[in-house]
Amino acid sequence: MSNTEFGKGCHLHLIDGSAFIFRAYHALPPLTRKSDGLPIGAVSGFCNMLQRYVEGNTGPDAPTHVAVIFDHSGKSFRNDLYDQYKANRPPAPEDLRPQFPLTRDATRAFNIACKEIEGFEADDIIATLACQARAAGGRCTIISSDKDLMQLVGDGVEMLDAMKNKRIDRDGVVEKFGVGPERVVDVQALAGDSVDNVPGAPGIGIKTAALLINEYGSLEDLLDRAEEIKQPKRRQTLIDKRDQIELSKQLVQLDCDMELDFTLADLEVKEPEPEVLLGFLAEMEFRTLSKRMADQLGMEAPTIAEAPAAVAEVAAPEAVPFDASKYECVRDAAALQVWIDQIRERGWVAVDTETTGLNEMLVDLVGISLCVEAGSACYIPLTHKAGEDDLFGGDGLAEGQMPLDDALAMLKPVLEDPAILKIGQNIKYDAKIFTRYGVTVAPIDDTMLMSYALHGGEHGNGMDTLSERYLDHTPIPIKPLLGSGKSAITFDKVAIDDATAYAAEDADITLRLWQQFKPKLHQRQVTTVYETLERPLVPVLAEMEMHGIxxxxxxxxxxxxxxxxxxxxxxxxxxxxxxxxxxxxxxxxxxxxxxxxxxxxxxxxxxxxxxxxxxxxxxxxxxxxxxxxxxxxxxxxxxxxxxxxxxxxxxxxxxxxxxHTSYLQTGANTGRMASSDPNLQNIPVRSEEGRRIREAFVAEPGNVLLSLDYSQIELRILAHVAGIETLKEAFAQGQDIHAMTASEVFDVPLEEMTPDIRRQAKAINFGVIYGISGFGLARNLRIPRKEAQGFIDRYFERFPGIRRYMDTTVEFAKEHGHVQTLFGRKIHTPEIAAKGPKAGFAKRAAINAPIQGTAADVIRRAMIRMPEAIAHLPARMLLQVHDELLFEVPEAAVEETIAVAKATMEGAADPAVHLDVKLVVDAGRGQNWAEAH
DNA sequence: CCTGTCACG
DNA sequence: GACGTACGTGACAGGG
Missing domain, CATH: 1.20.1060.10 (Taq DNA Polymerase; Chain T, domain 4)
Known part of the structure; x- marks a missing residue:
């Protein structure tokens, strides 16, 4: 070894490898290697980042020593301190996992030291090396934006946020944490960290923590003198949670004294060996980067064969044929354990439940199917009945089934494990069943919702449709198993062999659909729609439905x-x-x-x-x-x-x-939901007689029903998307929008407005949202068609922006085959190219969809945030009726609930979308829904 | 099973 | 020039 000793004048760079990998993964679309389909998007991004890093390392400040530090897979010593540490981290995406080892190979190919140590996190290795560099009198730059590393800054150690190209020194740390680097752990111990699941002191954030540490000098002094704190709540928390806070400090404190099997001298910067680096890049089939590096190194770029189409097809992951005989019927704990081991190894599982009916609130669990990879699925029969030859009561259980309780006891840790993804087709159904059996299913993915985000408006999102379209496979129909009409039986009466073929196939199909849809979400740019508007709504709806009214x-x-x-x-x-x-x-x-x-x-x-x-x-x-x-x-x-x-x-x-109604998230093409069994979104309200039915919807004694509804949300959104200044202005001033329209269109001063003129203007306003036509308005107002057309012409004269919006929307639909909401939801418009009467329908639907859809997205966002917003209150969210949310709340908490829920609804578009028109929510309350509305 | 009708936003 | 139209849903009853 001829390595230079590390000492004064040396400069060590430590790169946080995991941060590079995740940034690369999320920044890039899911690329695959042409020849065999291996996912390599993250590796590609990682290499580009390394290349840019190496290229930028010139001049007097260039490092003399460098290493990329990775997290070792599996648990760290912190999990022995606290088993929940980082427990709410989702598992790494399935197409990222195989790329982890490749990023190590890439680092070595660049001839950069690559280090990871079992049982420790990258941060500990970085901490140890940084301390060693400091002790040796050299400098160290940590290339990461992880705030956990800020405790290391000072005395020659700095951080560099490569993303923002911003150096973080002592002052930067003070800015972020309110204390110097040596007290950062104290602040972190108090504030906790929801991402890493460090508990900290409840109710204390970084600001408060810094205040306390600065006042008392250190965490230890603060805890010893906790009685002196003036705020009673804060004092009590610090006294009660002392153990938890001290544990948190242990969790965030980085280990500077690790035993390492290498020295700083081993990390000396080396030039890459051209053959090795170019060989690796060629193997990955990175053409552009190969070329660039070859030029830099003064070498001939290696030729990378364009994979011929035929070869690519053969090499593409071969579709496993569907084969019901391969499905396993799991009949005892030993067999189930084998499946659980496989699930844990992979980190995901497709799940499906079979039940005695369709009403999740009433039916019984009959069996569970699981699938871990295409073609590899099982069915666990649990409560199948013995059948008619059982003379002493047909209720006897069939032979060869695991006891229900045993199976659930084994599966519960898996279904609740935050590191294992549970995949379902309409998983809200299965999740509700499991909830009734004491199992909370999370985290989840739902192929029905993925399909809705991807294909909304194109075709249905039921499993049969999706299987035929995307897997070219017709699922086993349920009809022959259950029969129909009077002679229909429930699933528990189906023979276990038949049930296995049917049920396991459903899980198999679900998994295969998931594998197809997951990368497609990125490609079609609807990942955000799926992850922020669809998936998180599932538990919210499940809870509303189970609570009922x-x-x-x-x-x-x-x-x-x-x-x-x-x-x-x-x-x-x-x-x-x-x-x-x-x-x-x-x-x-x-x-x-x-x-x-x-x-x-x-x-x-x-x-x-x-x-x-x-x-x-x-x-x-x-x-x-x-x-x-x-x-x-x-x-x-x-x-x-x-x-x-x-x-x-x-x-x-x-x-x-x-x-207990049931909401169908994919019910309407626009993003609205549908309610069924019973439909609680069409309870009468317009007629006096009908409205009285709402008197039957009541609050529990001591409670009230609270109704909060968006005022004119669709017209507000129209004003925003079409950019109509007059309308925006009217909304800003809280004017009567229909009267304002009437005044503009009919030239009537506001003070001379009659109810009838206002009514006509109101009809025009609604007509605009629906894609107005002379015929439609004429019919609605019961006036001659010519007159109606005259109104519309006047309207467009006054608000030319509306016509522009309509035209550009229809053009957009024609060009792209879809329209979209302000939040990126795509609504496909396959009929837009049609000729004849269908064309008119498609046009109007395309005009309406972004408006109705944006309003639907807004209330979805409110609903998703609501559980946390009202968590401190005894209030429950019961129903959604498109622009209204209905709550049940004890009388004492009504005011607070109104304030919180109203603010959540009015702010629901933020921060994703800034509307030019504010959203306004009206509130009503009463013993029943008639009074509340 | 399809159609007409009517309840809601 | 004629055609056929307001946008989005679900439930029920009648009648083939």
């Missing part, structure tokens, strides 16, 4: 009876007027009575050859005859009774006494 059966029952009486009376009158008895509820029969027997005018036949009898037609006829009006009244009552006062009673859960 209290519905008073008595109230509904009384109303049902009252409606029935009124309907009977109306029915008699209608039959009397018609001169014969007929089914009032049959549009076909009613049509014949009205237009054939009674010869009323305006009989139009629909495409099925029947007269149409919609409300608008009956309303017109009401001027001619008494009968149509009575039918309208009857229809309203019939609707209210069958859909609401009768049906809702059947949805009251016998265990909870509450109604």
């Amino acid at each position: 209290k519905v008073d059966r008595e109230t509904l029952s009384r109303m049902s009876n009252s409606f029935a009486q009124k309907m009977a009376g109306l029915e008699a009158e209608i039959h009397d007027l018609a001169g014969e008895a007929f089914n009032v509820g049959s549009p076909a029969q009613l049509g014949e009575i009205l237009f054939d027997k009674m010869s009323l005018p305006g009989g139009k036949r629909g495409k099925t050859g029947k007269y149409s009898t919609g409300a608008d037609i009956l309303e017109d006829l009401a001027t001619e005859h008494d009968l149509p009006g009575k039918v309208l009244d009857w229809r309203q009552l019939s609707k209210l009774k069958s859909t609401y006062t009768d049906a809702l009673q059947d949805h009251i859960n016998p265990d909870t006494g509450r109604v």
Whole structure:
């Protein structure tokens, strides 16, 4: 060895390797090596960063010694101190894992020392080397932006944030932590770190921590003299949590005295060996970088064969054929343990549950399927019944199944492990089932939601559709297993062999879809939509659904009876007027009575050859005859009774006494959700009679229902996206927006505004959002089409920006096949190229989608933030109705809940999008939903 | 299973 | 010039 000793005048660079890797991974699209499909995006970025680093190292400040330091995989000694340390870190992405060893190879190829040590973190190695360099009288620069390393700064040790090209010295540390480097650990011990899961002192952040440390001198003195603190809460925390704080200090304190099997002298800067470096770059098939390095080194660039298409196809990861006979039926703990070991090794698993029905609040778990890689799946039958040959009660369990409790006890640690990703197709369903069995599933990925983010508007996102489209495989249908109609059976009665083939395949399909969709999210640039608007909403919705809303059966029952009486009376009158008895509820029969027997005018036949009898037609006829009006009244009552006062009673859960809807996140193409079983997003409100149904939705005693809704959110968003200054101004001044529109379009001063003119303007405003047409507005306002077109022309004259928005939106859709919301959600518009009547539909949908979709994104963001915002309150979020959130809260906490929830909703667009128009939320409260709304 | 109707935003 | 239209949903009843 002829290494130069490290000493005065020497300059050591220490590069935080993991930071480089993650930055490279996230900065680049998921590249793969042409010849075999190996993911190499992060390696490529890593090499480029190293190259730029080496290139920049010239001049008097150049390092004499350098090393890249990596974290060793697996647990560190800190996990022995505290098993939760870094426990909430998500697992490394699956396409990054195989790249870790390659980044070490890359470092060595550049002839830079590459160090990692089992049981220690990179930070400890960096700390030890930095201390050694300082002791030897040399300088050290740590290339990292990790604030944990700031405790090392001072006396010749500095940090360099390569990203911002900013040096951090003693003053930089004081700026960040409020104390010098020697007290940084004290501040960190108090403030804790949610990223690394260092607990710290609850309620104390960096600011407060620095204040305390500066006042008392050190953490030890502070803890010893904690009684002197004036603020009672803070004092108590420091006294109560002393152990936790001291543990936190141990966790953040870097180890400067590690035993190393190398010396600083071993890290001397060396020129790369051209053959080695170019050989490595060629192996990775980095053409551009190979060329650049070859030029620099004065060498011939190695030739990298363009992989011929045929070869690439063969070399591409071969699609494993679906083979049900390969699926394993797991019948005992030993077999399950093998699967659990495989899951732990990989860090992910596709999960699917089989149950006795579709209502997650009521059904029982029958079995669980798992899949770890394409083609490798299992089914764990748990509560299948023995079948009919069991003479003494068909309820006996079938042979050869693990006890449910045993299986759950084994799976719970896996399903709850923050380092293991659970992948599902509509995983909210499975997560709710597991919750009822005491298992909280996290973290998660959902292929249905990935598909929605990727393909929203293109096609459905159900498993059958996705499997056929993306895997070219038709899943085993459930129908033959369960039968249909009266003879249908539940899944627990299905033979275990059949169940295994069906259930394991579902998990297999889910995993394969996940493997396809994951890189596609990056490619299509919808990762943020998926990760900030879709995935985090899953646990929020699950909780709302499971909590439910209290519905008073008595109230509904009384109303049902009252409606029935009124309907009977109306029915008699209608039959009397018609001169014969007929089914009032049959549009076909009613049509014949009205237009054939009674010869009323305006009989139009629909495409099925029947007269149409919609409300608008009956309303017109009401001027001619008494009968149509009575039918309208009857229809309203019939609707209210069958859909609401009768049906809702059947949805009251016998265990909870509450109604639990189910939200379908992928329900609407625009990003809105749909609610079903029952649909609680269409409870009547517009008619006086219907609104009374909301009286049956009540708060628990001592509580109130709280309704918060966005005021005019879609018009506000329109004003923003179309850039209409007059509208923005009106919103800023809190004006009546419909009156303002009326004044502009009809030239009526605000003080002379009549309700009727305002009503017409309101219809225009809504029409604009929907992609206005003369015909549509004419029908809505019941005015001649020409007149309606005149209004629209006037409107566009006054607000030319709106027409511009409409035109550019339609153009965008034609060019890209989709439109998008302000938050990047893409709504595909495959019909936009259509000819004929379809074209009009597609145009209007394209105009509406960004507005409706942005509003939907805004409330989603509010909902995602809400649980944390109201965590300190006894309030619960119960329902979402597109622009409204409904809460249940004890009376004492109403004011505080309004303040917090309102602020969360009004600020929901920030900081991702700055709207030119502020969002306004109105609040109402009451014992029931009618009062609250 | 499809259609018409009507409840909501 | 005619056509057929407001945007987004779900539930229920009737009738094939």
